[in-house]
Amino acid sequence: MTFSELLPTKNALLLHAAGVAVDDDCAIVFPGVSGVGKSTLSMKAGKKRTLCDDVVLVHLSDTAVRAFGTPFWGQFEKGGNNISGKVLAFAFPAKNDSLNVTRLPDSELAMQLARVITAYRVDSKQASTIFELGLKIFQRAPSLRLMSMKEDSFETIEKAIRRATTTL
Numbered sequence: 001m002t003f004s005e006l007l008p009t010k011n012a013l014l015l016h017a018a019g020v021a022v023d024d025d026c027a028i029v030f031p032g033v034s035g036v037g038k039s040t041l042s043m044k045a046g047k048k049r050t051l052c053d054d055v056v057l058v059h060l061s062d063t064a065v066r067a068f069g070t071p072f073w074g075q076f077e078k079g080g081n082n083i084s085g086k087v088l089a090f091a092f093p094a095k096n097d098s099l100n101v102t103r104l105p106d107s108e109l110a111m112q113l114a115r116v117i118t119a120y121r122v123d124s125k126q127a128s129t130i131f132e133l134g135l136k137i138f139q140r141a142p143s144l145r146l147m148s149m150k151e152d153s154f155e156t157i158e159k160a161i162r163r164a165t166t167t168l
Contacts, residue, residue: 004118
């Protein structure tokens with residue numbers, strides 16, 4: 001049994017995502033396919049705050065979803081501290097000409113989820129179990145669409161995400 005097959009039995013998944021720790025033991029997870037800006041967001045936050053810039057482990061407990069770094073790094077090659085945090089939001093990044101954070105419609109969530117779950121060698125039953133767990137995880141914290149410019153600082157992006165999570 002591979003690591004990615006074992007994780008769902010423990011209510012955990014690997015996501016193609018970057019994770020950044022923010023204050024109050026929280027983290028923002030930036031799921032997305034290659035090229036959407038995950039590593040750029042991690043670099044803006046800095047290595048000390050970055051959980052991982054390419055593959056993040058998320059765990060669903062009775063009370064929260066937590067994000068953890070993994071040894072699977074992208075552009076950073078090797079990250080900073082071994083830290084985790086309660087997921088404040090899942091913010092799907094996209095490049096834009098202005099900063100805008102909106103709720104991700106439920107109709108798009110399943111499609112986005114299918115693109116970012118990292119699982120290998122699974123049969124159709126396992127795939128169904130993994131997908132159902134992914135939906136539970138993503139429904140436990142706000143799922144947002146993050147449109148940002150390269151010039152936006154991480155602090156500005158974090159404030160916009162926090163604002164969006166309080167108005168949902």
